Amino acid sequence: MDKFVVKGGKRLEGEITISGAKNAAVAILPAVLLCDEVCRIENVPEISDVSVMIRILYELGAKVKMINRDTIEIDPTGVGSCMVSADMSNRMRASSYFMGAMLGRFNRAKVAPPGGCDFGVRPIDQHIKGFEALGAKVVIDNGMVDAKADQLIGAPVYLDKVSVGATINIILASVKARGMTVIENAAKEPHIVDLANFLNSMGADIMGAGTNVIKIRGVRSLHGTTYSIIPDQIEAGTYMVAAAVTGGNVLIKNVIPKHLESIIAKLVETGATVEQYDDSLRVIGPERPKHCNIITLPHPGFPTDMQPQMAVLLSVAEGTSIITDSVWDNRFRYVDQLTIMGAQIQVDGRVAVISGVEKLKGAPVAATDLRAGAAMILAGLCADGVTEIENIEYIDRGYSNVVEKLNAVGGDIKRVNIPPQNVIPQAL
Numbered sequence: 001m002d003k004f005v006v007k008g009g010k011r012l013e014g015e016i017t018i019s020g021a022k023n024a025a026v027a028i029l030p031a032v033l034l035c036d037e038v039c040r041i042e043n044v045p046e047i048s049d050v051s052v053m054i055r056i057l058y059e060l061g062a063k064v065k066m067i068n069r070d071t072i073e074i075d076p077t078g079v080g081s082c083m084v085s086a087d088m089s090n091r092m093r094a095s096s097y098f099m100g101a102m103l104g105r106f107n108r109a110k111v112a113p114p115g116g117c118d119f120g121v122r123p124i125d126q127h128i129k130g131f132e133a134l135g136a137k138v139v140i141d142n143g144m145v146d147a148k149a150d151q152l153i154g155a156p157v158y159l160d161k162v163s164v165g166a167t168i169n170i171i172l173a174s175v176k177a178r179g180m181t182v183i184e185n186a187a188k189e190p191h192i193v194d195l196a197n198f199l200n201s202m203g204a205d206i207m208g209a210g211t212n213v214i215k216i217r218g219v220r221s222l223h224g225t226t227y228s229i230i231p232d233q234i235e236a237g238t239y240m241v242a243a244a245v246t247g248g249n250v251l252i253k254n255v256i257p258k259h260l261e262s263i264i265a266k267l268v269e270t271g272a273t274v275e276q277y278d279d280s281l282r283v284i285g286p287e288r289p290k291h292c293n294i295i296t297l298p299h300p301g302f303p304t305d306m307q308p309q310m311a312v313l314l315s316v317a318e319g320t321s322i323i324t325d326s327v328w329d330n331r332f333r334y335v336d337q338l339t340i341m342g343a344q345i346q347v348d349g350r351v352a353v354i355s356g357v358e359k360l361k362g363a364p365v366a367a368t369d370l371r372a373g374a375a376m377i378l379a380g381l382c383a384d385g386v387t388e389i390e391n392i393e394y395i396d397r398g399y400s401n402v403v404e405k406l407n408a409v410g411g412d413i414k415r416v417n418i419p420p421q422n423v424i425p426q427a428l
């Protein structure tokens with residue numbers, strides 16, 4: 001077990017380079033199963049969610065070769081199994097994508113329900129609705145989602161909720177189905193466009209990704225490809241807030257500014273300066289942020305995955321701010337941890353009312369999920385004193401080299417090992 005120890009009060013200054021997008025990588029890796037040849041994936045982030053994905057691919061029979069820190073070569077031709085067990089599946093939400101990928105390849109998939117951050121109910125009814133529209137029979141048997149079809153036939157699917165996961169899973173299942181599939185009310189996140197571009201680079205025929213109507217014309221086979229994953233929108237947003245909340249001046253490199261429009265708009269509203277360049281942007285934080293209100297929405301609205309990070313900035317802003325999370329019904333569990341540090345936040349269901357305070361105070365806190373953990377780091381960076389963060393395995397799921405990246409711009413964060421509690425120290 002490790003923890004982060006963060007010393008606050010330093011303005012961040014310098015350059016941070018963003019890694020590949022977690023939520024694109026965890027969709028693209030299972031998608032390799034649909035291919036009949038070797039695929040080379042570049043700009044893969046060094047995060048534990050990717051390690052779990054690679055382990056699942058390996059256990060399914062794929063050959064996986066690490067070319068270097070961020071490049072992987074995968075040969076899916078030896079994959080024979082169509083089952084992902086609970087002990088692997090429940091370690092992340094994106095394991096559900098193996099359902100769509102294996103259904104698309106084998107007309108069969110047996111996957112234990114996915115895990116992932118706990119924001120309340122995270123159903124997969126829209127995923128199953130899509131599989132059934134394509135002709136699959138889906139049963140939940142003995143704790144496994146078991147989907148099978150004689151032949152997947154393209155069909156129209158209207159999503160009752162805008163769902164990233166369901167959109168991705170239906171794309172994966174329909175890429176080699178017979179005929180045309182049309183997903184209406186589809187999610188438009190950058191990682192969906194990246195998955196579609198990856199599949200099309202292998203010979204798939206997907207149109208409209210990034211809009212709310214995506215058409216997938218089934219093809220018979222997919223050939224190998226070399227593909228580079230887009231930069232991570234949420235990692236970039238997190239470090240943008242780090243610059244703003246410390247009153248710093250940071251050049252964030254390897255970004256796609258178009259993916260960050262809502263985050264830029266909100267940071268500017270709080271008084272930050274954001275200078276945009278082709279593939280980078282500079283964030284200059286104000287002496288003290290101003291309050292603003294935020295409603296999280298599916299892309300291109302303000303991303304829910306940036307909600308905890310913005311709550312930290314608004315905790316030390318002048319005035320009162322309101323955050324409404326329209327995507328998740330219980331994504332404010334981190335507020336208790338921020339309150340320990342002196343934040344003044346009232347939560348009622350999907351709404352948090354934040355009364356800004358001058359300063360947060362360092363304290364021992366815990367990460368309650370991936371983005372909440374990132375928010376705790378931001379709180380520690382701007383607080384007076386020292387903040388110790390436990391449960392940092394959540395953070396390692398989605399942020400590569402966070403200690404190195406922050407210390408390179410003047411932050412003061414260390415990863416410290418915590419010996420197991422039940423071990424009585426040896427007598428010296």
Ligand code: EPZ
Binds near residue numbers: 023122161
């Ligand atoms: C993806 O989760 C992301 N995870 C989440 O990011 C992100 O918060 C979320 O999309 C929204 O952007 C990955 O990409 C691995 P949804 P997902 O299906 O696919 C409801 C992070 O921090 N819904 O878009 O699980 C659902 O309850 C993670 O990187 C159904 O009702 O989210 C929610 O209210 C955390 N039925 C809404 O739709 C379904 O079958 C959006 O969920 C599916 C979803």
